[in-house]
Amino acid sequence: VDGISGGLLLKITGTGGGSTAAIERSGADSVKATATFTRNGDWVSINFNLKKNPKGDVRLSGYLTSASPLTFKGEVALPDGTFGKFTATYKDAAKEMPKRDEPKPTLAVGSLIFPFGAFGNTELPKQESVLIKNATVWTNEKEGVLQNADVLLENGKIKAVGKNLSAGSAKVIDGTGKHVTAGIIDEHSHIAGSGGINEGAQSVSAEVRIADIINSEDVNIYRQLAGGVTTSQILHGSANPIGGQSQLIKLRWGKAPEELKFAGSDGFIKFALGENVKQSNFGTGARFPVTRMGVEQTFVDEFTRAKEYEKAISAKGSNVRRDLELDAIVEILNNKRFITCHSYVQSEINMLIHVADSLGFKINTFTHILEGYKVADKMKAHGIAGSTFSDWWAYKNEVAEAIPFNGKIMHNVGVTTAFNSDDAEMARHLNQEAGKSVLYGNVPEEDALKFVTLNPAKMLHIDDKVGSLKPGKDADVVIWSANPLSIYAKAEKTFVDGISYWDIDKDAQVIKSQQAEKARLIQKMLESKTSGVRTQRPFGNAPRLYNCETLEDYSAELNETEHAH
Template structure:
């Protein structure tokens, strides 16, 4: 049972005088008697800091603070001496990301369609309009001592915790507290220690935001609003913005769920001059260099996945290679982060039991983390991060007497924590006099000789004893208390018991007791030298530990199946004797060569040569520019922020997911560029992201640099929520005419906003109106989800009233009805080849739509809107030949040059022309053939897909997977914790997908 004890010092105080103890404003009821807590700990190895150790030290503390640490120092007069010979003393750990003493969270506030929307905050008072923004939350005000939780944290070695309420996007300020069980007034060390943020809106039941991109937009707008609020003449009172401003000079700690989220958070921080401290997710090893470049310090969790139970060969198929890889490599994350030179500290966040945290610490050390770096990450690192290094983190003079007493390095296997002292108060975890037993002893009891074998951890030892030269063993009742070893056993099946008391003597034990007949006997136990077999077993065990640093898994980019072992490099390549689909005036050229170098198409012609180039014999093959998908939803974390009628402030670039396997699949289908669009849940959606499918790159590296910005608008059933159920009759608009009024209203407001800014007025920056103003000023372009002719006409007429044009109508399955008007307006049409009748408003779609628009002079293309269709866009283009008689050359442009023109990037991609980006696909057949396969796919002259290598990689992946499964089975057999196999298959996103 954990206890806090204060030895009686009253007599000492009478003899030596009462020293003035810590002073307080609180009155004392009764005769004042507050002992000064003057202790001298002798004989221990004291680890003053991670880089300073004192052997045979005397550590003195008084009034809860360290007075001195000296080698072999004498016990000061008046001090209570505590013998710690053979023990180690370390500074208590600091938890940098805790919720100790905080109220319970109210749970998730996520709502479903059947609940209906909550448009406004339900927080009462003059606070933020969004209830997920809670910067006014003050952990010091919320904090109350929780003795049960404090006990658990002390058992894990912690003495200090930075605690905050884990609820919301802005979670307010943290407070630093100790784990002493005094009053709250005595244990709070620091108020406003840090500002905590996250991407999780927590218990907020308000609809907005319901996506990562919405959260990021809300954070950006809050930074801007707080700056504006500080300047304005109090047109409103907003306590949340005031609190936000007051927190900006504190350490900013941002919690994320993946390495990609870490980069997203850093992106927001960079925009507003904030260097976040990132509470990571444990997968940082997958992208060390970009994370290092962020400049962030990482708070690393030590929550590792349990072994997957893959005993059932068919259930094992549910577990992905990525999951198996992470299971194996997660314990090595700390070592990898440290080796990369990324500053880090550690947190126990995520562990319910202290034993689990210590097991994870030891796994991290076994996987290569250096013990001294781990100690620093739990002591001096957090202290520096929180600005409390003058009070805790080391055992230097004047700092709080927060320390643990152990038998050895606490990160070693079977290390024992005996005591945890917090603010000079001792909390006993195990009996300090617990005896340290060897594995085996030669035992003498009188004239009899025995062999004793010991197992178990300190405090719960077990012993078996057998007569010397006999293999028949007997269980021994073994007890340890106060430094005395008590043994009781019967040597045979019949007869009496031996009862022995023994104390340490030299390396063994000696004592006396009574034999089976009650006779007095003497007892000695001498450690038994390890046998050859025992030595071999120990060496094997140590070798197995060393082997844990090598992995059966590969680390690839991204770290999933078919990830690349290294990033592709730009090559100089000569394609010789190909059929080249130029998409230029030259048309389709037979037996032609193409040279690429420095990421560009260098020359196109016959008989080309270059000695430094890799030569690819393309005889009988077709070389084309890469397919461009004008309307895609792959590689996205979220697709809709449909909680408001306009969310022009959100950016799809914020939620690009670089680990989507559909990127690789579409490279295998010849796609090289995709426009990632917001969904169609609201009239004015989010800003588009244009990416090149650079497999293995980070989200930012995938961006098509220098391209014009676009935004998604939507018309039809989805935006007016006609199919959302009766509970969703709140959000405006609910009719098609309401949709028009939304556009009219927002463009009018945007124009007014622009005029005010032009006039130099002190206008509050509004990211939503800024995006719409860019449309009016011709700097951003609309891609509009559309189906029916009436709405298509409406949006073109509205655009003309406001002085701009609609760039592209996507879907536009009734485009054939208004193709002439589209041509006059200058709108392009990006449609499906042959989709119809999947909902009411597409009942009049026809497969000739694309051909008819093209015939009327509309810039026409085919898009996917579907991850599976995008792998076969070459075949979709062929349907224009079947339905409408479009020529093969023009049909091919439907998925290459025409989308490039729609996206204003045809000066870079979309055709095979000298000077353009080397985004090329080599096909084994006419690309419009159903038998055509992309053999090689290049982006910027880098080969991202090679079919022959893909086949070889498949065999390697099967071998790797089997090795990981065998490792999992081995870990289970050794008693490791297991979890049921569960898959993590990706949900394919479409225009109307809801976020979860």
Template structure:
């Protein structure tokens, strides 16, 4: 057989067009093909979730449905199976499985020994991009696992290797234990898969963060497009596979509500409609997810209640985790109510046996049975583009169906059989008789009362003689009853056995007494079994979702108000200085008017007598509200974006608002000389990250100098640079590359679009500003010289604790300083820091801001500013400018915010005292004219949080008392991030 012919044959097999290997010679026997029909008759048939046939017939042949309905003409060569009283459903489909495809072995390298170069030749430059991998090539059918899946109703799974960022293609498999792979593999390239998680098998360091994964995916798509246009001189099997797989279904493992939207954003950018695996918390951002038009795959791994019987360990459980237990089972219902299409998956469950309880819980929380069935049959078939062959029992579809005793989603329903491709797989014996009931039992001349209860498949017996209860054991299997009786008073025993006939009203058979004598037994039914009516599932009262859905979240998002502050001491942060007994009118999110006796109109009047009104504090250097701070996998990460990883649920936002902070720059960390792009945001507590980011935001990026970037503090010797000389060379090399990149583009030559080079080019062109982590004067001088060499200026030196040594040169260069008020000696390179630093730089004409770099300090930046009065003799007004208008100037926002001036954004704080005082409290923090923190409201929320916790604790106690599973409380604390947080995290998962 020549190779081309063999390829054609394999292609036909892969397309599933041959049902068996008919072209193989058979030298063992002469056999004919079975062309008989099978008719399942007298069943209630769910042809689809919305189409039900009572007393219907399902006619199948060669693994396919031939006809279904109430009046089906049955051919002569038909095997009839009467299942009167039984229900038939389409078998379930899971689109996100790992059945039969093992993960690779985890790299045995440990510690900090990350690799910075790829390990493969002829593939993409990053080892975590593996679209060339085909799951079919490593697929091994596992009948034991398949049996477990069939027992909970699944007939088809779409499986792939759960490893890497670009994971390659999946394989669609029918769980047919009677045939081989040629029949059960329905599609050997069923979908292309992606995630934000690195491969466990590869040691390449990049990416070490979520933002790095996002940047890598973007660059991958840019590179694939460039490669497809024939621009590459070398072969790249990864990009070839990626482009070849573009026509397949694209499935993305996101894993939580935020990542669902991040994945969708990448898809939108490159014209890709991902099917997205969620995390079960999508109900918290349902409006955003609906607007994204995303099709979801939803897990059913609802959390168990916490064991809150110990009041001390209960303190470990956050209100957010309690709410998640209370609210998560409603996630499928909320998606259905909002018209968001979804399928359901076993992914994330500890065991397949948990599936039935979880789906029932979702139904108890409001998911309709029809929608549940759709999500397990029709929708997954649609997702996979297989609606013509899977998902319903219409003619022409695969004969994949379930036979059950009743409603498949009800307690007590037995799943008897799961037919896959027309092959019957027995789950429970469909002919099992129901023996339950009360009987008069006679054994020879002895008389007893027999009661059989329990489940149909696991009956339990109780035998009494008058008031004496005998020790009884009953076994019932394959239509044979075996029962033993022991009279504990006299030691007499009987052993009974008998075959069960169709008529189970009477039971009879052989009995052997303790003395060995043989007789007969007969049990005459006197009363039919009646199951106890089960109480409706207890669904705890759901607590409302807040924005964000954690403690102190808003029940509704704050709205702009028209407000008039009367008779305040107004700290303008402008040349007007501090104005006594002054009114400020806020309207449409702006400062409308400042003056005496301003008319209220319809405004809400706030008596500010004896109080102080200032512009909101701006933190030029912060790391709160971030899911990651460092992308440490390369010495330059200019392509990553802090905007991609804004954590809008970080309680640090609320704490900062309580300290009067309204805006901040969310900076990348200092793991590498060239860090990532900043996010400049307003702290709109409860809004989405997109709403927090400034509109038309100025473009910033983090650079870094010193100990962190050369990794001197954690003993890494495998990544350049290792010295301060090397740090300078990194800057020179990268800017030279960016300059050459710009020159090639200016000539109109074809150039590979490079997000990293594009960002550095923006710096050279003056379109993006550098905020540079710095400490010692020698490196500060070096950075200014490098910038001047390439024709731009550094915007801000942050930290800059030796700024007082080079303040005159900073003024000449035109760079500002963001510094601490009085931190020093916390590592070697800050040994020369002095608390007079800010005042000395200010006196030299440098624009100086006091910043936090700390989740705790951000709450009291007003007091940090006050320290400059003690250390340097600053005036109150100039000290206050260091946390308002000065950081606004450094961030190029001073025309919009940072001071109280007519026409500016109404970002304001009402203080109880002089804002530089340790006694000052922020009574109201206002952003764009909406109140995002109110001291009186905060007091009420504290009580509300206590009451809600008590309510949820009581609900969880009832769960435990009711015999439900619980989990032990565990302390979870969000890491407070700083510049060096996550400097090298080899495998983020």
């Protein structure tokens, strides 16, 4: 057996596919142990634990290669997770051996990690002073891109940006050949949610809050840190014209849900237009609205009710019942909550702008906005931002007239323009999405990077804290291996508040630790099975990757069946 010194003698007694077996090794390192032997036709499975050299369960899986002499060959899985080959050849008939009691092993438990799942850390990373030396620094400020410059991070803030900065007691990172940028900000995300992101039972669900379902253990937080993302707006889905309240988070991997929330940020809410809200693809018309006319009337009715509600509840001696749904709409009317509206088609965008003008509220951002190039002048006049995709088109009827130059045209008109993900996977390479604006329309590289850094910060009203490398702002910083707009660039370190939550070298160590922990857990399961503990098949559903249109979890709740499709 590869990986085990000396020859082994396997003794099998009994009949049938499952038999009693023992294994022993002779010589200076002699040992005897029980084994399990299972044969199904020409296939065999042999498991045993020698307790030493190696320590842990050894698993052999092979097949009959010869009947005379009886020979089995196959693969061996060793306790440390490595693999090899084995050959077993019949020697002579074995005598049935007496049973003996094995000493009970000492119970071993794994390390406590944060979060308690894949890619968790045994210790939470700590904030420290860091000086990045001699790098290409993309400031996103009037200084532009600085060559051979330094960035000093101290107490969770950007202390200084310039040349020949003094390190003092700070940890020094050699940035030669590297690029340093502000952390990427995803204006439209659905990660870190639990139990679904669409409350689709009614056309207005302004009372529901993403803040109440934050899942800080979503592995996509870690994966997106590896792509340089430091801040995300977690949005409600697009099942209804007026959806739920958003939550802005920083990707503080390993922290509790409340600790992810971006302190002091403004409140936002999700609106939606188009196919989704009028239930074009639902197959039923059980909920109003089912036409674009009805969508418009939903907005008119809701804001009219909100105005009447605010007036009534403000009256002296009022005993009007508090309505959490209308409270959120009143916040919009008073510029205390801001709209991010899912939108595609020019006619509907014009409709909502007209409704907003007539009822006295403002639209902060049109997201998706793949026909933004048609209405960029109106968006500019109304101070509405556009958060779009880089090069998506023709993936459904509403985007038949989308073009890859959309971002460039809105930007040139003067609309604050950003690229977002709406997808857990795309968010891992938003830097590349920004680079596509250079390809489609020759947007200057500095402006292209702002599409995923400073501009979304402006949309979310946090550009005084993040989005650029300016002294006094939060130390949300990424060190790249190459030009950040390049498909070859890798985020080597990602800092959030001056804490390194992603480090490409430490990640390699984490992967090794996970492999060892996986092997340890497999060993424990095998030991339990060998000792006669009842076994069962693994169960559970893989976590969903949400986007605007994900309704499965909502449907599951409706049918009282988890993840029903």
